Amino acid sequence: xxxxxxxEAARRLAxxxxxxxxLAEARAAPDRIVFDGASPRRVAASLRGRRxxxxxxxxxxxxxxxxxRPWPVLHFGMTGSxxxxxxxxxxxxxxxxxxxxxxGTRLAMRDVRRFGRIRLRxxxxxxxxxxLLGFDPLEGMPPVAELQKLLARRKxxxxxxxxxxxxxxxVGNWIADEVLFQAxxxxxxxxxxxxxxxVQRLRSRLRSIVVRAVAVEAESERFPRGWxxxxxxxxxxxxxxxxxxxxxxxxxxxxxxxxxxxxx
DNA sequence: CTCAGTGTTCAGTG
DNA sequence: TCACTGAACACTGA
Numbered sequence: 001x002x003x004x005x006x007x008e009a010a011r012r013l014a015x016x017x018x019x020x021x022x023l024a025e026a027r028a029a030p031d032r033i034v035f036d037g038a039s040p041r042r043v044a045a046s047l048r049g050r051r052x053x054x055x056x057x058x059x060x061x062x063x064x065x066x067x068x069r070p071w072p073v074l075h076f077g078m079t080g081s082x083x084x085x086x087x088x089x090x091x092x093x094x095x096x097x098x099x100x101x102x103x104g105t106r107l108a109m110r111d112v113r114r115f116g117r118i119r120l121r122x123x124x125x126x127x128x129x130x131x132l133l134g135f136d137p138l139e140g141m142p143p144v145a146e147l148q149k150l151l152a153r154r155k156x157x158x159x160x161x162x163x164x165x166x167x168x169x170x171v172g173n174w175i176a177d178e179v180l181f182q183a184x185x186x187x188x189x190x191x192x193x194x195x196x197x198x199v200q201r202l203r204s205r206l207r208s209i210v211v212r213a214v215a216v217e218a219e220s221e222r223f224p225r226g227w228x229x230x231x232x233x234x235x236x237x238x239x240x241x242x243x244x245x246x247x248x249x250x251x252x253x254x255x256x257x258x259x260x261x262x263x264x
Numbered sequence: 265c266t267c268a269g270t271g272t273t274c275a276g277t278g
Numbered sequence: 279t280c281a282c283t284g285a286a287c288a289c290t291g292a
Contacts, residue, residue, distance in 0.1 A: 003270050033288080060271080078271055079289080113289045115271060129272090156282060165272085172270050253284060255268080 002060060002076035004138060004170030005213035010082045011057045012217075014064070017084045017107045018052040018099060025100035028118075034096050034111060038120040046070055046120060047099060056124065059133045059169030063124040070120040072097075073130065077115025083108045133169035137210045141203055148199045151191040158194060158202075159187035160252030168206070174229055175213075177257050179206045181228040186263045187256045232257035 002010070026047035028040030035043060050066040057063075063073045074080075074097075083092045084107050091098055091108060097118060098108045109116070121127045135142055142150070154161045162168055162176035171179075180187050183201040185194065194202070209227075216222035223229055231238050231246060238246045244261040 006270075075271085077288095078269070113269090113271095113287095115288070117272090154281080160282080163271090174270050252282085254271095 002078075002080060003172030003175050004060065004136070004210055005175075005218035006081075007057060007060050007062060007076065007170070008138065008214050009218040010076070011055045011062055013082055013084060014062070014107055015055045017105050018064075018101050019054055020052065021101040021103060021105070022051045023047050023049065023099050024102045025098075027098040027100075029096045031096055031114065033114050034116050034118055036117045036119050038118075043072060043097065043118060043120060047072060052101075058125065058130050058136050058139075059165055060172070061124070061130050061133070063121070063130075069122045071122075071124055073119045073121050073124045074109060075117045075129075076109075077111060077113060077117065079113040080109060080111040080116035083110060133165055134167040136169045137171070137206050138214060141207055144196060144200050144203055147203055148194070148196055151194060151199065154191035156191060157188045157251050158185060158191045159254070159256050161191040163252065163254065170210070171206070173254050174232065175206075175209060177232060178209050178228050180263060181259060182209065184263050186260075187251050187258050228257065228259070 026044040028035065028044040030040055047066070050068055053065040053067065055062060056065055061073060061075055063071050065071060084105065086104060086106065092110045094110045094112045095108045096111050096116065098106060100106050109118070124130050150167060151161060159176055159180065162171050162179060163173065179202060182205040183198065185198055185202060213223060220229060226241065228240070231240060240246060240259055244259050246257055246259055248255055248257050250256070
């Protein structure tokens with residue numbers, strides 16, 4: 001689930017549910033893996049009674065802006081998400097953190113697979129892991145020349161570099177594949193060898209894909225029909241709408257789906 | 265039963 | 279020191 005658009009949708013959900021409200025209660029599940037550094041008990045204590053000003057995000061990281069420090073910094077891993085509900089009975093399975101606002105609104109972070117993380121930081125944007133992130137494509141993109149300079153010293157396949165959070169914060173596996181598909185670039189191409197025209201296409205496609213996915217609140221049924229996204233999952237013999245073969249192979253440790261007829 | 269998976273980190277290598 | 283690769287992590291569902 002969680003690439004940049006899902007995390008941004010979660011940010012907005014949390015802001016609607018909790019923004020401006022005081023937290024009457026906070027509960028943390030006894031999970032020593034998801035809670036990293038600070039104990040569940042300490043995280044809950046740091047939230048209880050605080051007012052939520054807003055919810056911040058960079059890349060795939062979220063944090064709650066409270067009226068006191070430290071602030072909780074959340075990452076959804078592979079299977080994390082937020083749920084908003086009204087009564088304790090609805091607390092979701094696999095919940096890790098539950099916040100109860102003064103008006104009774106409840107928000108929980110859940111995470112089945114436990115790759116998610118919950119940490120405490122005094123100033124999230126200025127401390128790792130958030131401070132180590134590259135640019136967030138929803139916030140703005142570096143100029144083409146700067147981006148090309150960034151890529152010039154990377155010999156790894158462009159697919160791998162797109163997934164590098166210290167360069168492109170928030171890009172995940174499907175966005176990387178979608179960008180390369182729409183830009184007409186083979187995923188194996190060494191990043192440094194992309195022409196400036198290709199870097200330009202990659203840059204504008206990345207921007208438009210992220211903006212569009214966020215505009216539809218990351219609901220994939222509302223992604224444009226032509227996107228590779230809708231076809232990348234079906235078995236090994238899937239094709240694009242134009243009947244071009246979709247190939248699946250492992251690049252940089254991740255499955256890449258791409259269309260040889262359209263990507264050079 | 266086996267394997268892949270919308271992610272990150274760490275060990276090992278060059 | 280840096281860039282890169284592959285394995286490990288934890289768990290579900292196909």
